[in-house]
């Protein structure tokens with residue numbers, strides 16, 4: 001019997017509605033599996049918690065999270081209560097940084113029954129693997145006045161360690177999928193960091209002879225990402241390029257409410273964190289109509305992370321059968337509630353068994 005200790009942080013707004021829904025689904029997964037159980041501990045850390053305690057989490061919050069196998073987060077932030085920079089840096093970004101969650105993963109695929117902005121969406125299934133700790137988002141640089149003009153200088157930092165790490169992760173992932181990795185580069189315009197990125201990509205590719213590769217400049221890649229998404233399997237990208245491609249991924253799926261993500265601690269020293277792409281959606285909170293699929297698909301990513309890919313794939317197939325049959329929340333053009341969609345997923349999961 002395998003027991004996974006999960007720290008659940010529903011957070012703000014619809015996080016409090018979709019996290020319990022996804023926990024019900026995970027408990028059903030555990031029931032049908034038999035050998036796997038989840039031990040959830042819920043933490044109320046949120047903007048409401050901040051109003052009471054003047055902090056987003058208690059002083060020993062990180063220590064308390066450290067012993068969990070993973071963190072399952074809803075949404076953080078409600079700018080009506082607490083400024084975003086306080087809530088995000090006090091909880092979400094704090095966890096990502098202090099737990100060395102250096103890689104961000106975001107899948108994007110066609111879901112049957114979900115309208116994509118394409119008239120005729122092809123059957124794409126992509127994962128963007130984004131370096132999340134260095135690159136273009138470094139704090140190195142400065143503002144200078146050179147006597148004639150004002151200058152702003154921003155340095156990008158690419159370490160061999162960080163670059164190899166994200167590329168290996170991408171190749172390992174591709175080995176379990178369609179066995180292709182595309183590198184997002186721009187070495188025709190960026191003359192130090194991107195040729196270095198290309199060099200390391202070639203080196204790591206040699207370690208994986210069974211995986212095919214290509215390298216595309218980010219401008220052309222972005223265009224293909226929208227016009228020919230079926231060409232891609234795994235895309236490995238730097239912090240900035242990965243950031244942009246990730247949002248593009250949610251856009252071509254047609255809806256932010258279904259998009260999942262994971263923040264991975266690669267060395268296993270700290271827990272990884274799984275969270276949907278959407279925010280707290282204050283405009284629909286309390287109405288019972290939040291789309292639970294982003295959070296439930298996020299649960300699938302957590303199953304994959306624990307090596308339970310078969311269960312994860314079963315869950316995704318069930319989610320897709322529900323969307324395909326038009327059992328949808330209003331954001332997807334349907335009339336169903338969070339509970340109805342969740343219960344349908346649970347019902348079909350039990351029927352699979």
Ligand code: ATP
Pocket residue numbers: 014076077256257258277278279280281282283284289290291292294329331
């Ligand atoms: P933030 O500033 O926290 O990023 P935001 O408003 O930009 O907030 P979201 O909270 O993700 O981003 O909301 C964007 C829009 O998408 C809102 O209209 C919201 O209602 C909708 N939305 C987001 N997630 C869902 C969901 N799970 N189900 C239904 N609608 C959603």
Ligand code: MG
Pocket residue numbers: 077278279280281282
């Ligand atoms: Mg939000």
